[in-house]
Structure formats: C-alpha cells, structure tokens
Amino acid sequence: MSGRRVLVTGATGYIGGRLAPRLLDAGHSVRVLARDPGRLRDVSWSDAVEIVQGDLEVPGDVRRAVEGMEVVYHLVHAMAAGGDFSAAELAQARNVGAAARAAGVRRIVYLSGLHPEGERLSKHLASRVAVGEALLACGVPTLVLEAGIVIGSGSASFEMIRHLTEVLPYMPAPRWVRNLVQPIAVRDVLHYLVAAATVPDEVHGAFDIGGPDVLRYGQTMNGYAVEAGLPQRPIAPLPVLTPWLASQWVNLVTPVPRAIAMPLIGSLLHDCVVAEHRIDAIIAPPEEGLTGYRRAVQLAIARERAGDIESSWRSASAAGAPSDPLPSDPGWSGSTVYEDARERETAASPEAVWRVVEAIGGERGWYSVPLLWSIRGIADRLVGGVGLRRGRRDPRRLRVGDTVDWWRVERVERGRMLRLRAEMKVPGRAWIEFAVEPAIDASNGSRYRQRAIFLPSGLAGRLYWWSLVPAHHVIFEMMASRIVAVAEEEPA
Known part of the structure; x- marks a missing residue:
C-alpha cells in the first residue's frame, strides 16, 4: 500500500x-x-x-x-x-x-x-x-x-x-x-x-x-x-x-x-x-x-x-533508537548528569593550546593543586583503584585506549577535542573533556573549553558530587587558567 x-x-x-x-x-x-x-x-x-x-x-x-x-x-x-x-x-x-x-x-x-x-x-x-x-x-x-x-x-x-x-x-x-x-x-x-x-x-x-x-x-x-x-x-x-x-x-x-x-x-x-x-x-x-x-x-x-551522554561540544545527531533522548524531550527527562564547565578566550593559537592539552597528566601533572590530586590518587589506591601511578604511554601524544593516570582516552580528535573516562573508584561514572577551536573572529587566538561530567549511581553518587563541589571549583578553575597560561608562554 x-x-x-x-x-x-x-x-x-x-x-x-x-x-x-x-x-x-x-x-x-x-x-x-x-x-x-x-x-x-x-x-x-x-x-x-x-x-x-x-x-x-x-x-x-x-x-x-x-x-x-x-x-x-x-x-x-x-x-x-x-x-x-x-x-x-x-x-x-x-x-x-x-x-x-x-x-x-x-x-x-x-x-x-x-x-x-x-x-x-x-x-x-x-x-x-x-x-x-x-x-x-x-x-x-x-x-x-x-x-x-x-x-x-x-x-x-x-x-x-x-x-x-x-x-x-x-x-x-x-x-x-x-x-x-x-x-x-x-x-x-x-x-x-x-x-x-x-x-x-x-x-x-x-x-x-x-x-x-x-x-x-x-x-x-x-x-x-x-x-x-x-x-x-x-x-x-x-x-x-x-x-x-x-x-x-x-x-x-x-x-x-x-x-x-x-x-x-x-x-x-x-x-x-x-x-x-x-x-x-x-x-x-x-x-x-x-x-x-x-x-x-x-x-x-x-x-x-555506553558513555554517549551528549558529551561532545558539538551538537549530537538526533537519536536513532526510540529509547534515546531527543532534543524536544523535557529538561527533567533522562538520567541525572552533573557537570562543571569552564571556558577561556586566549591569544595563544589553537595549536599551542592543543599541545598543552594533549600532554596533560603523567609527569606534566594536571595544572592544578598537585597536593589535592595526590591525595585523591592515594585514596583511590586505598579502596582498590588504580591511583595516579599509571602515568601515560607517550609524554606528548595520545590515542584512543591510552591510559593517563586514572583516566583512559575515550576519544581524540587531534587538534580539536580530547575526552577521558575515569577509571577511579567512584559511585558513578565520570569524564573530563577538553576542546580547542579558533577564536570567534578566526583571525587571532583561540577558545578553550573544559568540562567535567559525572553520572551518579544512586544516592551515594549524588552525595559524592555535592561533597566535592567546593574542591571541584578550585581544581577545575585553576586547571583552565593554567592550561591557557602555559599555552600563552609557549614560543610561537
């Protein structure tokens, strides 16, 4: 018919x-x-x-x-x-x-x-x-x-x-x-x-x-x-x-x-x-x-x-399965997602910012409060997690599947976006994502974006996130500022 x-x-x-x-x-x-x-x-x-x-x-x-x-x-x-x-x-x-x-x-x-x-x-x-x-x-x-x-x-x-x-x-x-x-x-x-x-x-x-x-x-x-x-x-x-x-x-x-x-x-x-x-x-x-x-x-x-949580900075394509969320769904639908998002405009070129992003972790560290990262790594080891000891395979370049301390590389678009999935022991699932793009006028400088994402598991996950909000504010704010500052210090 x-x-x-x-x-x-x-x-x-x-x-x-x-x-x-x-x-x-x-x-x-x-x-x-x-x-x-x-x-x-x-x-x-x-x-x-x-x-x-x-x-x-x-x-x-x-x-x-x-x-x-x-x-x-x-x-x-x-x-x-x-x-x-x-x-x-x-x-x-x-x-x-x-x-x-x-x-x-x-x-x-x-x-x-x-x-x-x-x-x-x-x-x-x-x-x-x-x-x-x-x-x-x-x-x-x-x-x-x-x-x-x-x-x-x-x-x-x-x-x-x-x-x-x-x-x-x-x-x-x-x-x-x-x-x-x-x-x-x-x-x-x-x-x-x-x-x-x-x-x-x-x-x-x-x-x-x-x-x-x-x-x-x-x-x-x-x-x-x-x-x-x-x-x-x-x-x-x-x-x-x-x-x-x-x-x-x-x-x-x-x-x-x-x-x-x-x-x-x-x-x-x-x-x-x-x-x-x-x-x-x-x-x-x-x-x-x-x-x-x-x-x-x-x-x-x-x-x-599957970790497909609309976590890319670019608009996700519309869902293909009927169980997936749609852009027209009400804001209260879907699982609870917490995030901490930061953004910076910088005179550094996108290439310079990307070099700093791709070298994160390992010997370079996380550009923010090393003591807090060390304490978190020790705590993770005490509960059976991987801690910070794993470091990284290559100090400059990353590929999908690489480990970066307690993170694993889930996605790389070289020069544009890096997403890491946490493998630490937490009551939920966590990601951190970095994105670099040319400045709005595309003539000089770049825009740096950073987002930490957490999907809590039960009440414990929600309490975990909210208990760390003050620490997250310090850590992630400093991380964004330091990454941009290091990129600006790089020679042209």
Missing part, C-alpha cells in the same frame, strides 16, 4: 517526536502541528516534514492542519499544564474530531491509557477515556490504543521510576505500590502506532496493548535497580500516604514536576493490565516479540552506559 498523508499532533512530545521519523521511514508523507515549531529545530527529521504552527484549542488552526490529510494521530496531553487539564484535553479532541470529519480524514489514531472497567478512575485516566470516547464518536474511523506505563528514556512514567529508585535507598510508599501494572517498551508502542496508519477502514474501537510482563509497581522499581547496577530498594507500604502527599514527595526527591507526578500517581490507584488481546487480529506483534520489562529498561539506559 502506498504511503498516506499523515498529520501528527504532539510531535514535540515524547511519543510524537519518536513517531514522526518512523512514519517517514514507512513511506508516509508527514505534517506536524506545533504551537512552538522552534522546539523541532534541532531534530534530524524536521526538514523532511511539513510543520504547521497552530493551537489545538483554536478550531481554525486545527482545520488548516487537517486539510488534505488521510490519517490524524492525536498525541497531545495537557496534564503538564496543571489546572483543569481534562477540560482542555476534551476541547482539543472535539476540535480534532470535527475538523477530521469535515476534511474527510480516513483514520484517527489516539494513544490512551490502560484502565480497569467499572471502577471510579483517577482524573488522569478518566480524561484519557473521555478523549478516546469523544474521538470514537466524531464520525471518523478511530483506533484508540490503550497502553500502560511506557518504558523509555524521557517517558514521564519511566523517569519517575528511574529517579525514585536512584535517589532513595529506602522507599516509603503508599499501599498501591503493590498494585499490578503491565509496562510496554516505547519501541512496541511505536510498532502499533506506525501500523495503525494502514489498518482497514472498518476498524473502529479501543484496544489494549501491553508488554509481556505483569508486575507490581514496586517490582518495576527494583527491576530498574538491578539493570542500573544498584542494590534493590526495601519498600515499605504506608497507609497514610495519599496521592497528593505522594506527589509532593516525588516532586521533592525527583526532577519530575508535581503537575505531572500527581496525575500519574493517581493512575496507580488501579491495577492497569491488559484485559483483552483483540489487537492481535488487527496488528500483529513485532516479529521479534514484545519487549520484556527488564530488556526495555536496558535499552532505556544503554545510551548512558
């Missing part, structure tokens, strides 16, 4: 930002509606889609976006705005439904949430159900896919699991941590969404989708702990912790905003598991099978494990 003309609303969101490029790969022509098209500026696929600026609450904007489309994906949720988000979501859905019917759209696709039948639902789930019902009633063939917790870096539900598990060695939690959930990997959600564009026109209704594992919510936290290399967390159910109090707690100990945490926590008051498998007759599961929870977590944290 030839590609269809597709509109994606919510392309700056978590699911929409991953769906748009996959629809392009499937041969469809894609248009996206965004209130702020600037948020799509840095994604790799923005030049391949038609971007329409508009607001779903303005009927004229919606009609303009829907005109000429065959399929409309409605992937916008308003809970991040707080307040009466359910009224806003319902108004948006009615605008989409009316515009789609008037434009002769062949299919609407909506991603809703798994929910039990016959129970009083949380505000969040009730809003999802109401939106789905409004779209199903609009007169256009509609496919509502009802999914549980979506597992992928950047998903609000997954980020809440990630940060709660990493920050808290002991988890006081409400009774509903024992409720059942059926997580689904983001790659599997996208599989169903892409296939939904070409299902037969007579398909109309709501269908459950979910991964192969049914878990208690507490088990999702400890499953994450295992994959992240953390001890499993004791969880103590507390009968007095209401959803409101729990959302305040989540807001306090994680970067997930309270406006998002509260509706998500409200949804956990119910068992949310797949009740029927009718979707299998419409869309077959992925050929390799649905992704288990632990495997989905592995994929979500694989980017950080």
Whole structure:
C-alpha cells in the first residue's frame, strides 16, 4: 500500500517526536502541528516534514492542519499544564474530531491509557477515556490504543521510576505500590502506532496493548535497580500516604514536576493490565516479540552506559533508537548528569593550546593543586583503584585506549577535542573533556573549553558530587587558567 498523508499532533512530545521519523521511514508523507515549531529545530527529521504552527484549542488552526490529510494521530496531553487539564484535553479532541470529519480524514489514531472497567478512575485516566470516547464518536474511523506505563528514556512514567529508585535507598510508599501494572517498551508502542496508519477502514474501537510482563509497581522499581547496577530498594507500604502527599514527595526527591507526578500517581490507584488481546487480529506483534520489562529498561539506559551522554561540544545527531533522548524531550527527562564547565578566550593559537592539552597528566601533572590530586590518587589506591601511578604511554601524544593516570582516552580528535573516562573508584561514572577551536573572529587566538561530567549511581553518587563541589571549583578553575597560561608562554 502506498504511503498516506499523515498529520501528527504532539510531535514535540515524547511519543510524537519518536513517531514522526518512523512514519517517514514507512513511506508516509508527514505534517506536524506545533504551537512552538522552534522546539523541532534541532531534530534530524524536521526538514523532511511539513510543520504547521497552530493551537489545538483554536478550531481554525486545527482545520488548516487537517486539510488534505488521510490519517490524524492525536498525541497531545495537557496534564503538564496543571489546572483543569481534562477540560482542555476534551476541547482539543472535539476540535480534532470535527475538523477530521469535515476534511474527510480516513483514520484517527489516539494513544490512551490502560484502565480497569467499572471502577471510579483517577482524573488522569478518566480524561484519557473521555478523549478516546469523544474521538470514537466524531464520525471518523478511530483506533484508540490503550497502553500502560511506557518504558523509555524521557517517558514521564519511566523517569519517575528511574529517579525514585536512584535517589532513595529506602522507599516509603503508599499501599498501591503493590498494585499490578503491565509496562510496554516505547519501541512496541511505536510498532502499533506506525501500523495503525494502514489498518482497514472498518476498524473502529479501543484496544489494549501491553508488554509481556505483569508486575507490581514496586517490582518495576527494583527491576530498574538491578539493570542500573544498584542494590534493590526495601519498600515499605504506608497507609497514610495519599496521592497528593505522594506527589509532593516525588516532586521533592525527583526532577519530575508535581503537575505531572500527581496525575500519574493517581493512575496507580488501579491495577492497569491488559484485559483483552483483540489487537492481535488487527496488528500483529513485532516479529521479534514484545519487549520484556527488564530488556526495555536496558535499552532505556544503554545510551548512558555506553558513555554517549551528549558529551561532545558539538551538537549530537538526533537519536536513532526510540529509547534515546531527543532534543524536544523535557529538561527533567533522562538520567541525572552533573557537570562543571569552564571556558577561556586566549591569544595563544589553537595549536599551542592543543599541545598543552594533549600532554596533560603523567609527569606534566594536571595544572592544578598537585597536593589535592595526590591525595585523591592515594585514596583511590586505598579502596582498590588504580591511583595516579599509571602515568601515560607517550609524554606528548595520545590515542584512543591510552591510559593517563586514572583516566583512559575515550576519544581524540587531534587538534580539536580530547575526552577521558575515569577509571577511579567512584559511585558513578565520570569524564573530563577538553576542546580547542579558533577564536570567534578566526583571525587571532583561540577558545578553550573544559568540562567535567559525572553520572551518579544512586544516592551515594549524588552525595559524592555535592561533597566535592567546593574542591571541584578550585581544581577545575585553576586547571583552565593554567592550561591557557602555559599555552600563552609557549614560543610561537
């Protein structure tokens, strides 16, 4: 079947930002509606889609976006705005439904949430159900896919699991941590969404989708702990912790905003598991099978494990895997990353600065407070680390894989960038990166940039970083100044 003309609303969101490029790969022509098209500026696929600026609450904007489309994906949720988000979501859905019917759209696709039948639902789930019902009633063939917790870096539900598990060695939690959930990997959600564009026109209704594992919510936290290399967390159910109090707690100990945490926590008051498998007759599961929870977590944290942490000074290319973070993801998504960044303008040439950078460590030292470096090296040796004794292979040149004291060369772009990965004993993973480039006017001098990066492991990692902030300020400030000063002293 030839590609269809597709509109994606919510392309700056978590699911929409991953769906748009996959629809392009499937041969469809894609248009996206965004209130702020600037948020799509840095994604790799923005030049391949038609971007329409508009607001779903303005009927004229919606009609303009829907005109000429065959399929409309409605992937916008308003809970991040707080307040009466359910009224806003319902108004948006009615605008989409009316515009789609008037434009002769062949299919609407909506991603809703798994929910039990016959129970009083949380505000969040009730809003999802109401939106789905409004779209199903609009007169256009509609496919509502009802999914549980979506597992992928950047998903609000997954980020809440990630940060709660990493920050808290002991988890006081409400009774509903024992409720059942059926997580689904983001790659599997996208599989169903892409296939939904070409299902037969007579398909109309709501269908459950979910991964192969049914878990208690507490088990999702400890499953994450295992994959992240953390001890499993004791969880103590507390009968007095209401959803409101729990959302305040989540807001306090994680970067997930309270406006998002509260509706998500409200949804956990119910068992949310797949009740029927009718979707299998419409869309077959992925050929390799649905992704288990632990495997989905592995994929979500694989980017950080590989050290690909957006740590180059140049803009990274957009992520290719659906579990990877995107430029349009919210700032609180992804693993916690601490950094200390310094920058200097200097009259020294880029070549002179690079010679100093490439000779760092070993006999040359680290250009800052030798006593502190020695103490840190001794401490590392005492706990079984490598300390400062390894030195370096060549006093002037480095190549990938070389050791430099307790660091290992991870990347070299000769004359431009050097990245070292720490092999000392720390509760997390650490890098230090040096970059050299011509001055802005490119006529004289250069710009030196330096960044230390730390990915903490659990609460111990966070405490480690914050305890060293004063020392880091002295060490890294002096390092940047001394490297530039040494380069300026070099003869031309």
